[in-house]
Amino acid sequence: MLMFITxxxxxxxxxxxxxxxxxxxxxxxxxxxxxxxxxxxxxxMKERVKKHQRQRSRISSHWNVIEQSIDVEEHxxxxxxxxxxxxDCLTTLLTNELFKDWRxxxxxxxxxxxxxxxxxxxxxxINELARGEFTAILVSNEVSHEPISDELTLAYxxxxxTLHQHAVKESVEAIKVEAGIPIVMKGRQ
Numbered sequence: 001m002l003m004f005i006t007x008x009x010x011x012x013x014x015x016x017x018x019x020x021x022x023x024x025x026x027x028x029x030x031x032x033x034x035x036x037x038x039x040x041x042x043x044x045m046k047e048r049v050k051k052h053q054r055q056r057s058r059i060s061s062h063w064n065v066i067e068q069s070i071d072v073e074e075h076x077x078x079x080x081x082x083x084x085x086x087x088d089c090l091t092t093l094l095t096n097e098l099f100k101d102w103r104x105x106x107x108x109x110x111x112x113x114x115x116x117x118x119x120x121x122x123x124x125x126i127n128e129l130a131r132g133e134f135t136a137i138l139v140s141n142e143v144s145h146e147p148i149s150d151e152l153t154l155a156y157x158x159x160x161x162t163l164h165q166h167a168v169k170e171s172v173e174a175i176k177v178e179a180g181i182p183i184v185m186k187g188r189q
Contacts, residue, residue: 002130003137003187004171006164008145012180014088017139021086024135025062030082032062037093039069069096073125079134087129090140090167094122094160109155119159123166130170138167142176 003020007013018034025032040046066075072093079085087093097118098109108114129136144161148154168174173187 001135002126002132002167002171003135003173003175004140004164004167005137005175005177005182006140006142007177008142011142011177013139013141013177015180016175016177016182017086017088017137021084021137022062024137025084028082028084028135030080030084030134031064033079033083033085034063034065035072035075035085035087036065036067037069037072037087037089037096039092039096069093070100073121073128076125076128076132079132081133083134084137085129085134086137086139088139090122090138090163091143091160094118094156094163097121098156098159109152115155115159119162122163126163126167126170138171140164140167 005013005017005020021032021034038045038048068075070093072087098115101108126138129138140160140163142164143157146157148157168186171186174185175187176183176185
């Protein structure tokens, strides 16, 4: 089962996703996983990671945290039927995958074949989440409402939009969080 949760920056989507994951964990009686895709490579991100850690520890002590910024699909075979896996977040995972070689090839994102390779990889990841025996909760950011001023941002937003559409299609539940309020787009009413 796949649940997709999206929202703007600081909308409360991660808090909501964590609460839903813990609820599901209590129902399933398996293990509770947090698959963190962010890289704590600057002070702002280090603070955000600490905030998320404090927040998670307040709602449950059962989190098994896996930190991996690319190739996260390699962990999926290790989860079983009763497990709940929260992936936070698709936006960061896309960034990490798309720009993993940026120092060696700074304009690689301009290559349509490369972009298609990343799109195919992440769509496959979403499919694996949807068809897995475990419960998957995939978090992402809405960026389509932000001003787009350059070619790179436009290419990124288009790719993320494609991934969001696929995630909603494959999910049993899709929720958008605005100002801490979950708005059901698909599924549970």
